[in-house]
Amino acid sequence: MDRDTVTTLLLDLLARTALTLPRLRELSPAELNSHPGGHPNSPAWLLWHTGREIDMQLAHLSGGAEVWEEFRERVGLGEIGDTLGYGHSHTEAASVQVEDFTVLIEYIGATLGAAHQYISGVSDWGEIIDTYDGEPITRHVRMTSILIDAIEHLAQVAYIAGMPSVLS
Template sequence: MNAHEIFADFIQRPIDAVESLPNLNAQQLNTHPAGHPNSVAWLLWHTGREIDVQLSDLSGKQQVWEEFRERFGLGELGDSVGYGHTSEQAEQIKINDQKLLVDYVSACAHALGEYVASLAEVDLDEVIDSNWEPPVTRGIRLVSIVDDAAQHVGQAAYAAGAVVTTS
């Protein structure tokens, strides 16, 4: 296996996980289990946004969000990524359509996979952020993006299990 094949498999994991979530109704998607500020809807929206924004920064291409913004109807808050959201802001992210969330996360992850496939392996070693010690390479940033996505989808799966069993 080469780096491209490994990454293709790696990026498929959050896609498979988000597609395997139980079917949730609007109330379940937007419930904040145990009063936590992050609902399943917020976690999935955030997963897509974090992939999308970072990919756009890396590739110089337009965000996938441009194709989804109107369908989400979240206004300016939807254009954010969610890092640093207050509880009140997180609660404003209300999405009643699970398929829309799955489609957005999947589209972002597929775009990330296409971007990686377009790179030469030597591109993965390019330092893209020297503000860290050690400096961050393109490859490390790509791994970080997928790792973050996998963690948030895992949190969404946990929260989905909690809201399904209490409904």
């Protein structure tokens, strides 16, 4: 696939990801930090992790700084906030307690803005940047994976937020 086609497809996927943010019902602090069904990942964790997974991977791809630097204090998670979240123990995941829904949405929005800038400037989507199980991973594949992961986590929050009776 040529560069312009890949860029167009990724910008479309990015736009679809961004469209989910204003459609999420605002959650109260109690709802945000609830653990439906006793699951360790609360809506706050899912939102925070969405931003972190975009941010950390994008910084690695671009060689730039993480957007997190601008949000660390506002989100107020301390050291656990600097992690990715993948592989968190139940205790670590439960420690992600955020009182402000809006700051999480703003963080994700800022990471998506950084992703837009990155996607618009990539010249070689076919460049192999990593391997997974011995198979090459291209920039195109990695960026697609980042955005699909974000969509999946945002969809989980939307699903939970649509069932207020499970939030307690």
